[in-house]
Amino acid sequence: MTQATSKRALLDVRDLKTYFTIGKTGLFQAKSQLKAVDGVSFEVREGEVLSLVGESGCGKSTVGRTLTQLERATGGRADFDGQDILAMSPRAFRPLRRQIQMIFQDPFASLNPRRSIEQTLAEPLFIHKLARNWAEARSKIVETLEQVGMDPKVMQRYPHEFSGGQRQRIGIARVMILKPRLVIADEAVSALDVSIQAQVLNLLKKLQQDNGLSMLFISHDLGVVRHISDRVAVMYKGRIVEMGDKSQIFENPQHDYTRRLLASIPRIAQKAA
């Protein structure tokens, strides 16, 4: 954790802005701009987990989506390995897609229910030319499923046959199989029961440590954030209001909003005591 401080930045985001143009919201209102992300700067260092935390609507997902070119930046820059990815054409960005991967809350929402897990995991391998034939793909799939704690036999099954926790393991497998350098996890464990959430969080943390992954971990849940992060950035209304080492944010929060967030977490047995 402390050694991360000396590591260089893999992703360096400067003054990122993403504005949306929204239609009329009332009789007398003209079209207006919604400043979802309004001047955000941070870096994700090699092998560290930086968390982006804040209440819903504060712009966390928009940061992640802008960094993967799913939204267009209004301003600022984001250097990945020294190159500004926001200035790249989609074509120039394509080779980086493998290296920057996203994990979503429900990874299956976007999946084809008629494709087996094997087909689902093989597809990105062929797209990114990481496997030349099915034999190569299959051996990578087996290895990755074992890495995420699943029996490789599940390959022949279909999405609907899995529980929430298993789905998220498969979602993580789909990302890990590409050996990314930066993982952006957007509320990756937020939809899971606490018991299953703990399994998946432990898995993510282990994969991150074993592979020296850099991770931007987006979440509204401070307990989860404390468990996985090296550093934490607190977002409020499109801006970062406080950023620092995990211990500083949790033990010595400076900003009022950070304190309010910390105070709203249920603590065990307060009513009982």
Place this chain on the structure above:
Amino acid sequence: MALLEVRDLEVGVAIGGKVLPVVQGISFDVEENQTLGIVGESGCGKSLTSLAIMGLLEGSMLRLTGGSISFNGQDLLALSPRARRAIMGDQMAMIFQEPMTSLNPVYRIGDQIIESLRQHRSMSQRQARARAIELLDLVRIPDPERRVDSYPHQLSGGQRQRVMIAMALACGPKLLIADEPTTALDVTVQKEVLDLMLDLQKRTGTAIILISHDLGVISETCDKVVVMYRGKIVESAKTATLFSNMSHPYTQGLLASIPVVDHDVEWLNAIPGRVPLIDEVLPGCAFHPRCSFAQASCATSPPSADYVSDDHLVRCHFPNDRPSGGEAGGDA
């Protein structure tokens, strides 16, 4: 006599010519002014239990296969469907996890509250509208005179959940069942919604059943807790007793898996595995495949639920023969 007395409640799902039990032997009391928490992972039967109490088990697959429910001294299962419906929404109300699915998107929220008021109370349109505005104010919707004419999609998730609470409270129910009312909300909003429910309870004396998969939420809000696993109660006690003397490995596992915010831990104590499917046959304790304290007998004979003290019920073969502390599982 408690306001609500549930005894040996059983719900079955009809699949392939058989009726599989999904809720079994559920018994508890809820008193006026009290909050009972029901906790357990997804698929443990929490929602079916509450739907059974509300008389809302629907579809050809679900049926009440046994037990009794007494509410305010009345045997609910002996009532005609019509008499039962009259109680529902008037004396008993329910709110769900996703308010968007229970609010009708094409009607203004005020009209939905007004309709429910006029169904159960003889009120003029004007009186009902005034009462709707009052209720929105009570659940702290800003600018209620204007918001009463909003459509559900024009509100935030937290505001919609508060509208649901307003609707549920419209007729001043004696019992409110809240099924994961804050699971879809952020912590800050979650706290507001829970505080609001408890504050309203103080004023009205409404009994509450709060369902959650999060023991943290339960511990802050409930007087009594029922822990369910795979359709059965595995532990129940007053909240203070439960947290000072937690006895079932499943309850301990639920507690241990919550990521703590007050200090650092290297690995969370996850409960390994998952809830068994309804058609998986487990002759012994349903939790034994996931339990790190399981002995040979746990796989073969089902434990009975026994009182370990006055108010504390535990369904486990070895409730006291284990090292204490919150360690069940420990899957990295």
